[in-house]
Amino acid sequence: MSKTVKLRKGLDIRLVGVANKVKSELVLPKTVSIKPTDFHGMTPKMVVKEGDQVKAGSIIFFNKYSESIKCASPVSGKVEAIVRGAKRRIMEVIISTDGDIQFEGDSPLDPVSMSSEEVKAKMLASGLWMYIKQRPLDIIADPANEPKAIFVSAFDSSPLAPDFDYVLHGKNEEFQAGLNALAKLTKGTVHLSLNGNAPADATFTAASGVQINKIHGKHPAGNVGTQMHHIDPINKGEFAWSVNAQDVAIIGRYFLTGKYDARKTIALTGSEIKDPHYFEVIAGSNVSSVLEGQITTDNVRVISGNVLTGDKIEQDGHLGFYHNQITVIPEGNQLKFVLTKGWMGPGFDKFSNSRLFPTFLLGKKRFRLDTNTNGEERAFVVTGELEKVFPFDILPMQLVKAAITDDIDGMENLGIYEVAPEDFALCEYVCTTKIDIQDKIREGLDLIGEECM
Amino acid sequence: MKFLENIVHKMEPKFAKGGKLEKWNPLFESFATLAFTPAHVTKKGAHIRDGVDLKRTMMTVIIAMIPCLLFGIYNTGHWEMVAAAGDRGLDFWASGGTKFLLGLKVVLPLIVVSYGVGLAIEFVFGFLRGHSLHEGFLVSGMLIPLIMPADVPLWMVGVATAFAVIIGKEVFGGTGMNILNVALTARAFLFFAYPTSMSGDNVWMSGAETDGFTGSTVLGDLATFGGDKPMVAGVEALDNMDSSGLLESTYSVWDMMMGAIPGSIGETSVIAIGIGALILLMTGVGSLRIMLSFVVGGFVGGLLMNAIGGNAYLEMPAFHHLLIGGFAFGAVFMATDPVTAAQTATGKIIYGFLGGVVAILIRVLNPAYPEGVMLAILFMNVMAPIIDHYVVQANIKRRLKRVKTA
Numbered sequence: 119m120s121k122t123v124k125l126r127k128g129l130d131i132r133l134v135g136v137a138n139k140v141k142s143e144l145v146l147p148k149t150v151s152i153k154p155t156d157f158h159g160m161t162p163k164m165v166v167k168e169g170d171q172v173k174a175g176s177i178i179f180f181n182k183y184s185e186s187i188k189c190a191s192p193v194s195g196k197v198e199a200i201v202r203g204a205k206r207r208i209m210e211v212i213i214s215t216d217g218d219i220q221f222e223g224d225s226p227l228d229p230v231s232m233s234s235e236e237v238k239a240k241m242l243a244s245g246l247w248m249y250i251k252q253r254p255l256d257i258i259a260d261p262a263n264e265p266k267a268i269f270v271s272a273f274d275s276s277p278l279a280p281d282f283d284y285v286l287h288g289k290n291e292e293f294q295a296g297l298n299a300l301a302k303l304t305k306g307t308v309h310l311s312l313n314g315n316a317p318a319d320a321t322f323t324a325a326s327g328v329q330i331n332k333i334h335g336k337h338p339a340g341n342v343g344t345q346m347h348h349i350d351p352i353n354k355g356e357f358a359w360s361v362n363a364q365d366v367a368i369i370g371r372y373f374l375t376g377k378y379d380a381r382k383t384i385a386l387t388g389s390e391i392k393d394p395h396y397f398e399v400i401a402g403s404n405v406s407s408v409l410e411g412q413i414t415t416d417n418v419r420v421i422s423g424n425v426l427t428g429d430k431i432e433q434d435g436h437l438g439f440y441h442n443q444i445t446v447i448p449e450g451n452q453l454k455f456v457l458t459k460g461w462m463g464p465g466f467d468k469f470s471n472s473r474l475f476p477t478f479l480l481g482k483k484r485f486r487l488d489t490n491t492n493g494e495e496r497a498f499v500v501t502g503e504l505e506k507v508f509p510f511d512i513l514p515m516q517l518v519k520a521a522i523t524d525d526i527d528g529m530e531n532l533g534i535y536e537v538a539p540e541d542f543a544l545c546e547y548v549c550t551t552k553i554d555i556q557d558k559i560r561e562g563l564d565l566i567g568e569e570c571m
Numbered sequence: 572m573k574f575l576e577n578i579v580h581k582m583e584p585k586f587a588k589g590g591k592l593e594k595w596n597p598l599f600e601s602f603a604t605l606a607f608t609p610a611h612v613t614k615k616g617a618h619i620r621d622g623v624d625l626k627r628t629m630m631t632v633i634i635a636m637i638p639c640l641l642f643g644i645y646n647t648g649h650w651e652m653v654a655a656a657g658d659r660g661l662d663f664w665a666s667g668g669t670k671f672l673l674g675l676k677v678v679l680p681l682i683v684v685s686y687g688v689g690l691a692i693e694f695v696f697g698f699l700r701g702h703s704l705h706e707g708f709l710v711s712g713m714l715i716p717l718i719m720p721a722d723v724p725l726w727m728v729g730v731a732t733a734f735a736v737i738i739g740k741e742v743f744g745g746t747g748m749n750i751l752n753v754a755l756t757a758r759a760f761l762f763f764a765y766p767t768s769m770s771g772d773n774v775w776m777s778g779a780e781t782d783g784f785t786g787s788t789v790l791g792d793l794a795t796f797g798g799d800k801p802m803v804a805g806v807e808a809l810d811n812m813d814s815s816g817l818l819e820s821t822y823s824v825w826d827m828m829m830g831a832i833p834g835s836i837g838e839t840s841v842i843a844i845g846i847g848a849l850i851l852l853m854t855g856v857g858s859l860r861i862m863l864s865f866v867v868g869g870f871v872g873g874l875l876m877n878a879i880g881g882n883a884y885l886e887m888p889a890f891h892h893l894l895i896g897g898f899a900f901g902a903v904f905m906a907t908d909p910v911t912a913a914q915t916a917t918g919k920i921i922y923g924f925l926g927g928v929v930a931i932l933i934r935v936l937n938p939a940y941p942e943g944v945m946l947a948i949l950f951m952n953v954m955a956p957i958i959d960h961y962v963v964q965a966n967i968k969r970r971l972k973r974v975k976t977a
Binding site for chain 2: 131430452460469470490491515531546551552
């Protein structure tokens with residue numbers, strides 16, 4: 119039983135710098151980092167100390183409040199540094215690699231013949247559990263919960279996103295093994311959602327043991343949140359899990375080989391990149407080797423992830439745990455004169471979902487956008503603009519207001535259990551108020567997590 | 572523009588926190604951001620942002636009002652000339668330049684007073700709250716003169732603007748927080764505080780009072796049914812396309828479309844308002860839902876009156892209601908104010924429709940108020956949160972139902 123969903127709302131932000139379908143082979147980075155900040159709400163308890171030798175698959179830390187959830191090192195080498203921030207919070211664990219990857223040995227396993235308890239235990243022990251996210255709250259899944267379904271999105275619709283059809287081409291076996299493992303984790307269905315706008319790769323179309331759905335429409339069609347809402351929505355008290363498509367392949371690889379091999383293909387994208395293309399890297403890699411000789415201008419922002427939800431990193435920073443791309447765009451920290459580039463300007467350089475700039479006439483033109491907010495923060499004045507890019511049967515502005523005012527009843531009623539901050543990324547982009555909406559939703563979710571879960 | 576940019580860069584530290592002129596930062600920021608979009612960058616989340624900001628949005632609304640303003644100036648000049656000559660038969664298009672200048676002499680002071688008083692108050696509140704000027708009043712400041720009779724004394728405009736900005740908006744928290752439409756609050760204040768200056772026979776033609784020449788609006792005429800004037804003929808004349816000079820105070824449908832009739836400065840020309848509506852709809856700033864449902868509501872209201880019947884006003888063709896008075900202006904520029912209108916998509920339709928119906932109800936059934944649009948929109952402003960509340964509840968119920976059916 120497959121579902122086809124057609125979305126009318128949404129927005130594809132057309133940016134310059136789409137990755138060409140050429141792949142650079144894996145070069146082992148000097149350092150790899152694991153950032154506990156990638157795992158929202160997790161308090162890490164370190165297992166290793168600075169100077170310890172680790173192998174790929176060795177446990178680095180576990181969750182202080184849910185000890186079965188562990189995080190493994192993706193490479194072998196020495197724990198170089200444990201970087202701490204304010205209040206001694208652990209920000210980063212940096213591991214320097216040693217030329218080659220030594221794996222913690224384990225024997226291949228076939229998830230199909232294992233019980234669901236065994237699969238769960240194996241995934242928790244090996245650190246693979248970190249790849250499973252849960253809604254509500256958009257945090258790492260709690261193994262004690264019973265998910266009603268697990269969602270895997272076979273495409274990423276965000277700006278300049280890597281093409282999973284290209285990235286996972288020929289990785290049928292790994293992907294299928296991963297899906298088999300996931301299927302053991304739920305009594306419900308595993309949903310695999312394909313892009314309805316383009317033909318999908320055989321890796322996805324040939325997947326078995328899952329329900330294959332098709333999603334037509336603009337971004338956020340590729341977000342699992344959108345897919346959940348239209349295929350099998352979450353109600354209060356229910357849980358649904360999700361895993362990134364590439365991470366499914368990493369899980370599958372573990373079961374096929376017995377090794378935690380966190381290799382994945384990322385896209386190097388953005389208007390400031392000389393030759394945007396794909397790279398094979400290890401999760402958490404230092405990006406300096408990837409960016410070397412690629413950045414064309416001085417004043418740039420390097421983003422791990424896409425422009426809507428990614429994290430700002432330094433040019434020698436590290437790739438985020440869940441990210442599949444690096445985007446480099448110009449920094450917008452200059453004044454813009456009113457008549458040329460400011461609010462009264464002709465605006466041929468501005469991409470907007472409103473029709474206040476002539477660019478809505480320009481069809482398929484791609485834009486070079488910078489990080490300027492294009493205006494100051496204001497109260498909510500304009501109405502109806504969030505709704506245009508929010509393909510949920512949820513009232514976005516009312517929900518955001520409930521989150522801002524810590525209105526728990528309001529948030530519950532208006533559908534906070536179904537959403538994650540990333541679902542509001544486009545709302546944040548289009549909103550005239552220039553408020554950090556994703557942040558407000560995150561705070562709202564944290565409050566709900568404290569009070570209601 | 573490097574030159575200006577250098578000035579801003581040089582002055583910035585003085586106004587920044589801890590600087591010598593820190594207290595004046597709101598003033599500096601207001602002007603600096605007028606000339607330059609600030610160098611604010613995103614920190615996390617969405618690293619890029621839409622080009623749109625409140626300044627651009629508000630500017631578009633002002634552009635949309637320009638046709639009304641220009642026509643209003645001309646029309647004001649025309650009726651001033653009519654009053655001076657004491658001759659209604661004056662050709663509307665003759666000696667246009669002089670009329671425009673005459674009109675400008677009346678309208679420009681109104682605009683200056685409205686902006687001057689309003690912006691001064693906004694700045695004071697900006698200082699009190701420590702923020703720069705918010706853009707809302709840029710639109711209100713233009714709307715206020717457009718909905719005034721040309722002959723209104725300037726001090727009244729000043730008082731009304733002050734009342735509207737302080738009581739109508741700033742006490743609620745400023746732009747985006749107000750419950751009532753600011754411009755209509757100003758007009759309502761004058762309407763109830765100085766009724767003789769806001770309606771009746773003496774205010775619609777600039778300079779009319781001095782000459783002992785009176786000019787009333789179409790609505791004013793219609794509202795005096797049962798009075799001493801034989802207005803029934805006037806209503807019939809509305810039907811007649813080429814009866815421009817039938818009776819002293821009657822106008823053809825074309826006159827009313829074009830706006831060559833006495834009335835508030837910006838409200839008379841349906842064509843000029845239509846151009847504004849097109850600009851608002853094309854840019855997506857104005858809500859089509861509200862505009863259309865407001866017009867439909869007015870039409871249905873008119874039909875309802877026709878169905879009841881009884882006198883000539885009740886039986887006036889429904890579409891005439893859409894042309895006269897402030898109906899079109901209200902539908903396009905007032906009802907669509909996003910802050911005070913309903914905020915949900917369904918709510919907007921209900922809000923607009925009820926607004927249109929109520930406007931006609933007040934207009935026709937209440938002889939004390941010749942025009943009902945202002946009161947109808949203010950009434951719906953107050954009702955908008957309730958409409959939204961029920962729309963939101965419906966959304967919540969729909970999602971709760973999902974649990975039960977699943």
